[in-house]
Amino acid sequence: MNFSRRQFLFGLVTALTAQAAPIRFASGIYWMQDDEPGPVDDTVIANLLAMVETLVHGHGSIEHYRTYFNWRTQNLPRYKPYYELFSIGLDEAARTLGEASFIDASDATRQAILTTAIELPHPQSALLRPTPALTLPSGEIPLDESLWLRFDQYIIGEMIMIYTQTNAWIMLGYDAWPGVPRGLDRYPLPVEVT
Amino acid sequence: MSESKIAIVGSGIVGVTAAYWLTRQGHDVVIFEKGAAYPYPHTPQWMDNHLHYYDNPAYHIDASLKSYTSDGIGFDLERERYMRVGGSATVWEAITIRMMAEDFWTNTLYGYGDDWAVDYDALEPYYGAAETLLGVAGTDDDNPFAPPRSMPYPLPPFDLAYDDTIMQERLLEAGITLHTTPQARTRLTFDSRPGCQNYGTCRYCPIGARYSPNHHLQQAVQTGLCTVQTNISVRRVIPDADGQGATLVYQPNDGGDEQEHHSQIVIVAAGALESARLLLLSRNERFPDGVGNAGGQVGQGLAFHHVWKGRMQYDEALYPFRFGGWTGQSLQFINTPTRGEHAAVKVEFASRKAYEPPMTWETALNLRDAMQPQLHWQQIVLQAEAPTSPEKYVTLSDSVDRFGDPFAHVHYHLTEFDANTYDFSRRVFDQFVAATRPAASEFPPMDFWDSGSHHMGTCRMGTSPDNSVVNVWGQVHGAPSVFVLGGSSFVGSSGAVNPTLTMVALAIRSAGYILDQLV
Numbered sequence: 001m002n003f004s005r006r007q008f009l010f011g012l013v014t015a016l017t018a019q020a021a022p023i024r025f026a027s028g029i030y031w032m033q034d035d036e037p038g039p040v041d042d043t044v045i046a047n048l049l050a051m052v053e054t055l056v057h058g059h060g061s062i063e064h065y066r067t068y069f070n071w072r073t074q075n076l077p078r079y080k081p082y083y084e085l086f087s088i089g090l091d092e093a094a095r096t097l098g099e100a101s102f103i104d105a106s107d108a109t110r111q112a113i114l115t116t117a118i119e120l121p122h123p124q125s126a127l128l129r130p131t132p133a134l135t136l137p138s139g140e141i142p143l144d145e146s147l148w149l150r151f152d153q154y155i156i157g158e159m160i161m162i163y164t165q166t167n168a169w170i171m172l173g174y175d176a177w178p179g180v181p182r183g184l185d186r187y188p189l190p191v192e193v194t
Numbered sequence: 195m196s197e198s199k200i201a202i203v204g205s206g207i208v209g210v211t212a213a214y215w216l217t218r219q220g221h222d223v224v225i226f227e228k229g230a231a232y233p234y235p236h237t238p239q240w241m242d243n244h245l246h247y248y249d250n251p252a253y254h255i256d257a258s259l260k261s262y263t264s265d266g267i268g269f270d271l272e273r274e275r276y277m278r279v280g281g282s283a284t285v286w287e288a289i290t291i292r293m294m295a296e297d298f299w300t301n302t303l304y305g306y307g308d309d310w311a312v313d314y315d316a317l318e319p320y321y322g323a324a325e326t327l328l329g330v331a332g333t334d335d336d337n338p339f340a341p342p343r344s345m346p347y348p349l350p351p352f353d354l355a356y357d358d359t360i361m362q363e364r365l366l367e368a369g370i371t372l373h374t375t376p377q378a379r380t381r382l383t384f385d386s387r388p389g390c391q392n393y394g395t396c397r398y399c400p401i402g403a404r405y406s407p408n409h410h411l412q413q414a415v416q417t418g419l420c421t422v423q424t425n426i427s428v429r430r431v432i433p434d435a436d437g438q439g440a441t442l443v444y445q446p447n448d449g450g451d452e453q454e455h456h457s458q459i460v461i462v463a464a465g466a467l468e469s470a471r472l473l474l475l476s477r478n479e480r481f482p483d484g485v486g487n488a489g490g491q492v493g494q495g496l497a498f499h500h501v502w503k504g505r506m507q508y509d510e511a512l513y514p515f516r517f518g519g520w521t522g523q524s525l526q527f528i529n530t531p532t533r534g535e536h537a538a539v540k541v542e543f544a545s546r547k548a549y550e551p552p553m554t555w556e557t558a559l560n561l562r563d564a565m566q567p568q569l570h571w572q573q574i575v576l577q578a579e580a581p582t583s584p585e586k587y588v589t590l591s592d593s594v595d596r597f598g599d600p601f602a603h604v605h606y607h608l609t610e611f612d613a614n615t616y617d618f619s620r621r622v623f624d625q626f627v628a629a630t631r632p633a634a635s636e637f638p639p640m641d642f643w644d645s646g647s648h649h650m651g652t653c654r655m656g657t658s659p660d661n662s663v664v665n666v667w668g669q670v671h672g673a674p675s676v677f678v679l680g681g682s683s684f685v686g687s688s689g690a691v692n693p694t695l696t697m698v699a700l701a702i703r704s705a706g707y708i709l710d711q712l713v
Contacts, residue, residue, distance in 0.1 A: 064245060071246045160561070162247065168565055174513060178394030179244045184381075187392065187516035188353040 003093060003112045005148055011092035012085065013143055023081065023141055032081040032141055040073050040080055043103075044087040050103050051090065052159060054110040059170035060177070068162060081141070082154040198224040199712070201442055201457035203428045203472065205229075206281025207694060208680035208701045209463035210407035210414070211327065215705035217419040221712060224455065225411075225422045226444055229255050229277035232284055234408030240393075240400035253278055258596040259427060259447055262467060264604040266585070267498075271604065274647035275465065279422060280408040282465075282647060283694065285397045288378040288404050289520055289542075290330045290695040292321050292341050296529050297538070297689030300581065304534035306611060307581035308495075310685045311655050311666045312700075318344060320699035325376075328405045328698060329384040332376030339371070339525040349381040352390075357512035357572065358522035358543055361630055365524075368629035375520040375542070376695075378405035385409075394518030404519070429599055430476045431460055431485055433673035440675045445597060459675055459708055461668075462653075463701075466496065466682040470588045470652035471602040473663070473670075473678070486670040486678070489659035493588040496604065496652050497687040498645035500578040500612060503544070504623050506632035511569040520544070527622050528579075528690050536618040537579035537611065538690035541626070544573040570633075574626060576619040577646055579690040583609045588652050608640070616640040648693050650684040667707040668700070679704055 016023060023032060045066060052065045073079040090102035093113045099105035102113070141147070169177035173191055176182045200216055202209045205227040213223045230252060233239065242248045255277045262271055276282045295314035300307040322345040325332075331349035334340035351374040354362060362372040379396075380403045382389045390403035402409060414420035423444075429452070430443035440460040445452045462469045470493045474484040484492050520542060528538040580586075591603035608616075620637055627635045656662025659671040668683050670676040679701050681693050688696045 067245050068247065071248075075246075075248075158247070164561065164565065168561060171562060172565055172569060173511070174516065178515065178518060181391035181393055182516070184352070184390065184392055184517075187355050188359065190356055191511075191513045191516075 003097065003116060005116045005145065007096070008089050008093050008113070008116070009143065009145070009147060011096050012089035015088050015092040016085075016143075023085070032078070035078045035081060037074050037076055038080050039070070040083050040087075044083050045069055047087040047090045047102050048083065048155070048159075050110065051114060052163075054107060054114055055159070055163060056167045057171075059167040062167070064166060064179075065159065065162060068158075072158075079154055082150055085141070085147075086151055086155050195441070195454040195456055196224070197455065198222050198457045200224070200459045200461065200708075201226065201440075201455055202461045202463060203431070203442065204281065204462070204464035204468070204680075205279045205407070205411065205422060206463060206465065206680070207283040207286075207407040208697050209461065210280070210411045211324075211698050211701040212461050212463065212679060212705050212708075213420050214327075214410040214414045215702060216708065217414045217417045219709055220419065221709075222419045223414070223421075224457070225420065226426045226428050226442065226455075227277075227279050227422060227424050228259060228427050228447070229253075229279065229424065231422075231424050232278040232280050232408065234280070234406060234412060235400060235402040236284065236398050236406060236408075237400045240395060240398040243398050244395050256447075256596075261593065261595070262602045262604055263591040263593050264606065266605060266607040268641060269644040271467070271645075271649075274645060274649070275467070279424060280406055280411065283405070283407050286647070286694065287520060287692075288328075288396070289523075289692040290325065290328060290332075290376050290378045291523075291525075291540075291691040292343075293317075293689045293691055293696055294339075294341050294525075294528055294538075296533075297579070297691075300537075300579075300686070306534060306537065307686045308661075311657055311662070314341060317696070317699055317703065318342070320703045321695065323702050324695055324698040327410070327702070328378040328695070329380050329387060330376050330378050330695070331381035333374060337371070337373040337525060339528065347376065349384055351375075352377065352379065352381055352517065352519055352521060355514070355517045355521045357514050357516075360510075360512065361522060361543060361572070364630045365626065368625065370524060370625065370629055371526050372522045372524050372543070375523045377519050379403050379519050390519070392518055394515065396518040427595070427597060428464075428472060429597060431462065431472060431676060432476065432478065433460075433480075433485060433670075433676050435480065437674045440673070447596075458712065459677065461708075462676065462678045463680045464682075465680065466649035466652045467588055467602045467604065469678050469680065469682040471590065471600075473653065474590050475599055481672075485673050485676060486653065486659075486663045488672055489661065489663075491654065491656075491659070491661065491663045493652050495582045495654040495686065496586045496588050496606060497580045497582055497650040497684065498586075498606065499648040499687055499690070499693075500580050500608070500615065500643045501646040502576045502578070502616070502619055502638050502640075502643050503573055504576065504635065504637040505571055505573045506627060506630065506636075507567070507634040508570050508572065508630075508632050512572060513569055514572060525691070527618075532618070536615040537581060539579070539615065539619050539622055540577045540690040541622060542575045542577065544575050572632075574623065575646075576623060577690055577692075578612075578615045578619055580687040581609075581611060582651060582686045583607075583611075585609060586651075613640060646692070648681070648687065650681040650687050650693055653678040653682040654685050655683045656685070668704040669707075677704060677708065 094102040094105040298310040332347040333351040476485045522543040524541040585607040590600040653663040668677040
């Protein structure tokens with residue numbers, strides 16, 4: 001099963017014309033309704049976590065992503081509309097592939113939708129200081145292939161970066177990652193590789 | 195004009211140590227800090243960096259207030275200096291090692307550098323006091339090269355990490371001793387600080403296990419005798435003509451008029467660069483070349499450690515960084531028979547490499563392949579002693595801050611002796627490679643070094659204004675009401691070992707002297 005970035009965008013635009021927020025169309029350009037920080041619906045966070053779950057494949061808890069996503073959208077500009085757009089796109093992609101929603105989709109369907117996302121090359125330093133060059137003026141949103149650069153900047157690249165500093169350590173064979181209390185008993189002992 | 199008994203410029207580990215010691219004896223202290231307040235315990239900062247992945251601008255200081263110019267160094271000093279309440283020790287590695295007795299006598303014993311005006315024996319009891327203050331966990335049982343001590347460590351040591359024990363076994367076969375690392379982390383609950391839980395995010399320890407000066411600053415403030423003024427730039431220090439006090443001229447960073455604060459004692463604890471800068475800026479009729487600079491010594495004697503970082507790749511997976519602190523060190527290469535042909539070198543294994551995210555990957559589909567190699571790499575750090583030279587000094591720059599005051603200019607060029615030390619470091623690295631048998635190894639060229647965030651000298655201690663800026667107590671020559679404490683008072687570098695423990699020991703010693711002056 002293949003699902004291209006173009007298909008994702010087509011579905012997203014289709015879904016957007018059928019509902020209002022989070023963008024508006026004026027003077028031939030799509031605009032963010034509001035690029036200020038603010039909370040997003042639980043379904044948006046749920047979709048993002050489902051995306052993480054698909055990537056993480058059981059390599060430990062993913063609750064720190066929930067903390068991260070909520071903090072980002074409530075404290076930094078532009079995360080809210082991009083999270084909402086991406087969530088809409090995930091749901092529409094799942095419906096295109098015969099599922100009710102992204103959350104309800106099978107792992108195989110989610111993988112098919114996300115493969116093209118994580119195939120995108122990721123800038124190393126996107127995490128802490130999003131590249132200003134990729135920030136459009138005045139909340140303009142491009143509904144074309146370049147939107148993927150924004151999804152990468154605001155969502156996928158950051159998720160991957162968090163993964164490399166947390167759950168990926170479980171993937172590599174550690175029993176915990178830096179940032180959680182690991183105690184002082186086990187580190188002098190050999191790693192129990194499973 | 196405001197007043198206090200004691201004024202301190204800089205709220206880093208040295209300034210806080212002095213404030214804590216002096217307020218305990220009932221003296222009022224005002225600390226002037228150029229940077230912002232910094233929450234403690236550092237839980238908010240830990241959340242910012244490790245949960246939110248957010249570099250909070252509230253803790254950064256604008257370049258119009260904090261900058262420098264330089265020639266001769268290839269690394270960014272601004273990445274090593276932190277102007278905030280608590281200073282650089284809010285993010286330090288917490289390695290706390292005593293200097294060797296020989297480090298104080300390099301000129302007499304080995305014919306290089308300069309002898310200190312104090313020696314190990316004079317400082318030894320204050321090392322013990324400093325270790326107790328910071329809560330140092332350590333042992334000398336596994337370290338035959340440790341200097342003598344009159345009291346035990348206050349806390350037991352952190353065990354070697356498993357990857358270090360592998361290295362230790364191989365090194366021992368080659369006659370090299372790898373031992374545990376004394377460090378200011380609570381191995382057990384200590385002085386109301388919880389025991390380390392090995393979060394591994396030590397730069398922003400969320401629980402206060404890794405020592406931060408803010409711990410004792412809070413205690414000093416709670417006495418009601420210590421206040422901290424933040425976002426303040428101290429622009430001048432003006433000693434009273436009768437030597438009975440001094441006035442600080444300062445200005446709020448965000449605008450506002452110039453103000454003055456008078457105190458009986460002024461302690462300048464602003465780090466090697468900024469302490470020298472303040473004294474040089476404080477020119478007036480009585481001090482035409484700056485306070486304490488009658489002999490032209492302010493700014494001279496700058497010493498960085500020269501840190502070269504190599505790495506070794508092993509066939510087996512070592513799983514580094516399962517402990518956030520430092521475990522394996524070797525002091526074996528400090529007092530070698532060839533010291534004098536080169537300077538001393540300390541060796542440490544660093545688990546940090548595995549903590550860095552992959553430097554490159556093509557897509558997230560191949561993350562495992564990209565990250566797997568980090569299990570096999572060990573970083574090895576060779577930290578070299580740095581004698582002073584005429585080519586290492588701080589002066590004033592042509593570049594100015596927002597108040598029009600020149601920044602510090604760093605002039606620092608490695609010498610032929612430093613090159614000999616590099617060659618020695620390389621030979622030591624080769625010994626470690628031969629002993630531990632990696633599949634591959636890398637060592638940087640001589641010019642690829644950094645200071646380890648160890649900035650020393652510039653207001654060195656000594657017996658005369660002709661060869662120093664301060665006396666053995668940190669008291670400025672010709673300005674008895676002004677003290678300069680911290681690494682800036684060092685004579686060259688702290689041997690090859692990390693300087694902070696020595697800085698705190700000297701600060702405690704000087705605080706005792708200041709207390710005697712206040713009686």
